Amino acid sequence: MRGNLLDVKNLKVVFYTYRGVIKALNGVELWMNHGERLGVIGETGCGKSVTSLSIMGLIEQPGEIVEGNVYFEGKSMQKMNSSVLYDMRGKEISMIFQEPVSALNPVMKVGFQIAESIARTKKISIKSAYPDVFKMLELVGLDAGRVINLYPHELSGGMAQRAMIAMALSSHPKLLIADEPTSALDVTIQAQIMKLLDDLVSEMGNAVILITHDMGVAAEFCDKIAVMYAGNVVEYASTTDIFDEPLHPYTKGLLKAVPRVGQSKELVGIPGTVPDLVNPPSGCRFHPRCSHAMKICAEELPPLFEVKQGHYVACHLYTREGEHDGNRSKI
Ligand SMILES: Nc1ncnc2c1ncn2[C@@H]1O[C@H](COP(=O)(O)OP(=O)(O)OP(=O)(O)O)[C@@H](O)[C@H]1O
Ligand code: SF4
Numbered sequence: 001m002r003g004n005l006l007d008v009k010n011l012k013v014v015f016y017t018y019r020g021v022i023k024a025l026n027g028v029e030l031w032m033n034h035g036e037r038l039g040v041i042g043e044t045g046c047g048k049s050v051t052s053l054s055i056m057g058l059i060e061q062p063g064e065i066v067e068g069n070v071y072f073e074g075k076s077m078q079k080m081n082s083s084v085l086y087d088m089r090g091k092e093i094s095m096i097f098q099e100p101v102s103a104l105n106p107v108m109k110v111g112f113q114i115a116e117s118i119a120r121t122k123k124i125s126i127k128s129a130y131p132d133v134f135k136m137l138e139l140v141g142l143d144a145g146r147v148i149n150l151y152p153h154e155l156s157g158g159m160a161q162r163a164m165i166a167m168a169l170s171s172h173p174k175l176l177i178a179d180e181p182t183s184a185l186d187v188t189i190q191a192q193i194m195k196l197l198d199d200l201v202s203e204m205g206n207a208v209i210l211i212t213h214d215m216g217v218a219a220e221f222c223d224k225i226a227v228m229y230a231g232n233v234v235e236y237a238s239t240t241d242i243f244d245e246p247l248h249p250y251t252k253g254l255l256k257a258v259p260r261v262g263q264s265k266e267l268v269g270i271p272g273t274v275p276d277l278v279n280p281p282s283g284c285r286f287h288p289r290c291s292h293a294m295k296i297c298a299e300e301l302p303p304l305f306e307v308k309q310g311h312y313v314a315c316h317l318y319t320r321e322g323e324h325d326g327n328r329s330k331i
């Protein structure tokens with residue numbers, strides 16, 4: 001087992017659509033230990049959300065996991081029956097989303113929703129969950145007495161995200177997945193929410209997967225970074241290694257697109273566009289955009305390979321045998 005909390009092995013997910021079969025995940029490899037913070041970065045459509053939904057056991061029609069597996073604390077999630085998975089969600093793994101207001105049920109009071117979630121994970125009555133609701137709302141900096149009786153549309157975006165965080169952390173999950181938790185919020189509120197998350201998970205010791213487009217946030221918040229491109233993790237290393245010594249041509253391109261690390265900037269600037277995953281490029285899916293592309297790149301998908309201790313790269317430039325052999329000539 002590569003991580004004592006989570007090990008995602010060769011995960012392949014497809015979506016059956018009217019346009020054809022979208023090959024969304026193409027053999028994702030990812031692992032993490034208890035208490036670690038992993039940042040997942042990459043351009044839009046590269047599979048960040050599908051990866052996190054797979055980890056939550058939430059891939060549903062028209063999607064399907066066609067190969068590979070997700071192991072949580074060594075147990076195969078694919079082999080769990082739906083009631084075990086349902087119990088795990090919320091209790092062991094919980095998730096916060098980009099749009100907190102729409103993630104909450106619009107017709108139920110915020111307090112009731114959090115109470116219901118606590119009651120489900122702790123297997124207690126909704127009534128007896130209310131003291132915990134108060135505690136959690138205060139912990140995330142909300143006026144519990146007031147917020148408990150409000151409906152989601154009565155909350156600002158920042159308040160709603162605080163309420164989501166209260167709900168997600170109320171069961172002290174081993175893993176919190178935050179899928180772009182601040183990108184729908186104002187810049188000043190973004191920083192407050194990240195600080196709140198940072199404080200809470202530091203105290204509780206939860207592992208976190210943070211999906212973000214913001215390299216500055218990833219650099220500050222995460223211990224490790226996984227860079228995804230078109231359905232694969234193409235580089236995986238400590239945050240320091242990723243920012244100080246990026247190896248994959250795609251990661252280098254991403255970092256070049258951000259003028260200064262630590263400054264919030266959208267990811268822009270790599271020539272070309274993300275491929276259509278109904279007909280993805282053969283071999284390394286980055287090859288049509290890569291200035292280092294060789295013949296082998298269009299023929300073989302490079303495996304994620306440990307180039308130096310703890311630094312993994314999926315690129316034919318880095319192989320056990322060395323850089324160039326017979327079919328590694330430039331195209
Ligand atoms: N329910 C769905 N039906 C059809 N295709 C889907 C579905 N969900 C995801 N996909 C496809 O799977 C691929 C990966 O999508 P995903 O949402 O994981 O990207 P992402 O990296 O989270 O992007 P973003 O940064 O925009 O959130 C995309 O090609 C997307 O169109
Ligand atoms: S495998 Fe080839 S195309 Fe892909 S990133 Fe490496 S050099 Fe570029």
Ligand SMILES: [Mg+2]
Nearest residue numbers: 048049050179
């Ligand atoms: Mg997404």
